[in-house]
Amino acid sequence: MRRLRQLAERTPAARERYVDLLRALAITMVVLGHWGVTVIGYDRAGRPAGHSALGDLPWAWPLTWVAQVIPVFFLVGGYANAASLAARRGRGGTSTGWLVDRSARLARPTTALLVVLAAGAAVATLRGADLTQVRTVVWFATIPLWFLVAYLVVVPLTPPMYALHRRFGLAVPLVLVALVALGDLGRLLGPAGLATGNYLFGWLAVHQLGFAWYDARTGQPEGRPARPGDAGPGGLRRRRLPLSRRAGAALLGGGLAALLLLTVVGPYPVVLLNVPGERLDNAAPPSLALLAAATAQLGLILLLREPAQRWLRRPRPWRAVIAVNAVVLTVFLWHLTAAVLLVGLLDALGVLPTPPVGTAAWYAWRVPWLLALAVVLAALVAVFGPIEARTRRPPDTGPAREGARRLRTALAVLGYAGLVAGLLLNSLTRKAAPEPLGLPAPALVAYLAGAGVLRLLRSGWGSRG
Secondary structure (H helix, E strand, C coil): CHHHHHHHHCCCCCCCHHHHHHHHHHHHHHHHHHHHHEEEEECCCCCEEEEECHHHCHHHHHHHHHHCCHHHHHHHHHHHHHHHHHHHHHCCCCHHHHHHHHHHHHHHHHHHHHHHHHHHHHHHHHCCCCHHHHHHHHHHHCCCHHHHHHHHHHHHHHHHHHHHHHHHCCHHHHHHHHHHHHHHHHHHHCCHHHHCCHHHHHHHHHHHHHHHHHHHHHCCHHHCCCCCCCCCCCCHHHHCCCCCHHHHHHHHHHHHHHHHHHHHHCCCCCCCCCCCCCCCCCECCECHHHHHHHHHHHHHHHHHHHHHHHHCCCHHHHHHHHHHHHCHHHHHHHHHHHHHHHHHHHHHHCCCCCCCCCCHHHHHHHHHHHHHHHHHHHHHHHHHHHHHHCCCCCCCCCCCCHHHHHHHHHHHHHHHHHHHHHHHHHHHCCCCCCCCCCCCHHHHHHHHHHHHHHHHHHCCCCCCC
């Protein structure tokens, strides 16, 4: 508690506290959303199995326009990445140093999850468990990692994409939206492979808006003095996100109108989360409908910004936001593992409720189900949260010779590539594959190798020639 109080008291007056609140709220909504729509039953072999209730609850599909908050993650991620990159460069640091630094907060808690799951799966395998069931359990627990795949691609692209933002401003996300539209044409009319780039273009578009928000807050990107033309039509003005309530109302209204046209009138599903049988998955890859929802969400965010900022000036709300953000990735990574553990425990005790979706019993079970999951997750965060909370930024290193600098940059990119390859391979491996470690061995090796390279760089290796 003392540490939280100290962190709150040391918060710079100019900090955009609203960004931290949005991150905490988005995590909470993801966790509650996943838990709330989860349906638990038994398969033909008499084993617990889970799936989403959305396919049986079409009335709830419009609710996903608010509940689908992954765009909020990329929006606040863009802001945070721009702010930290500017601060690093302001201290004389390099983009490579920034990239290695950012990897620690992402990789450390993720590595803990993967190692624990692999160790648990190995124990189950040695005790004679069905390998397909082992994989199914681990597959369910690692569903949150699909988001990290996209984010771990966006992070190393931040330096060049921020440079594009400084040169072309809001034209960059507009071009990215046009590319998403082209990919959607491929999904609707063929060839479907044309939409593959949407996995990158869609999230990058939202991430770029975070840059524009940062520029609007700071006035001078990179902390540099004003230059001729910055305030003109071709300068900083083009790079700023308008933060007024009028702009928020326009974005909210325009985004909702576009979303209604695309879904109710157009060919896109109303639901913004995956529902088997629908023609498109609006989130994988991101579609125009999802970007329209992101626009409306941005408008709502801007409308609520000023009262939220005033509220966050109070000590208690701000300390609560700091506390959540200290373990925010741990909460996200472990929330489905909490569901696996609770289902396993209730099944072992013979008291696992499995009411049909949509019945009064199913709705009544939501409250004790959420409360029990919160208790299990709190225990997991108490154990694994310190791994994330204790991550520290290493001191800035001195200048390196050109050869050493290039080597560090190449190794940093290689490290991120290992992280992405490992997580992506796990996500692409089928749920019922017989995996003794629960995770594909090549995926685990690729991920750990990438994490090891980044850890080596973070320790200062090669920082000087």
